[in-house]
Amino acid sequence: MLDEISSPISTTAQPAAVIHITVPRDQIQQVMGPAIHEVIGAASTQGIGPRGAVFAHHFGMTPGIFNFEVGVPISGELQPAGRVKAGEIPAATIIRTVYTGPYEGLGQAWGDFQDLIEAQGHTLGPSLWERYLSGPEASDDPATFRTELNQTIQD
Known part of the structure; x- marks a missing residue:
């Protein structure tokens, strides 16, 4: 279930600790938790x-492939540690909107959300991110999971 969608919002960049991952979609469950x-x-x-919720910042939605960063907001300068590098949630x-339901429903939720954005006359931007609230x-109970969906627009 999707909450009402917001009006356009201008965000500011937020520093984050991130791991960049590119994997086939069917491997997401194996890589997400450890990251x-x-x-x-x-x-x-x-x-x-x-300093906030875990997020996944996707660099477009290529069929069959996830190209994204998983991360957390931070409040200082990160020293690289293994795969973890400094990044950001972009401005x-x-x-x-917020989706309530199991993670398996996120694909459909994103499709519905993007359709609503386009129906309001906006052009989708190149990236999107989810925050796992x-x-x-x-x-x-997966029916109670809440995931914030953020879609860039090019208006």
Whole structure:
């Protein structure tokens, strides 16, 4: 289920600890969890985060491939640690909503969300990101998971 979509919002860049991942879609479940633990661990060890929800910043949606960064917001300068590098949630003009439901429904939620954005006359931008507001750490019921969807626009 999608919440009402926002009007266009101008965001500011936010520093983050990130891991860049490019994998076939069917491998996302194997790589996402370890990457999340790795970025949280690096930010925590360095005392600079996390300072907000875990996110996945996607660089377009290529069929069959996920090209994205998984990360957490931070409040200081990150020293690279293994795969973890300094990155950011970008400054952009976006439209936002929140999806409530299991992660398996995110693909359909994104499609519905993007259709609503285009129906309002906006042109989709090249990137998007999700912030995982509440998930398995908060509930055993996937129907209660909340994921913020952020789509860049080119207006």
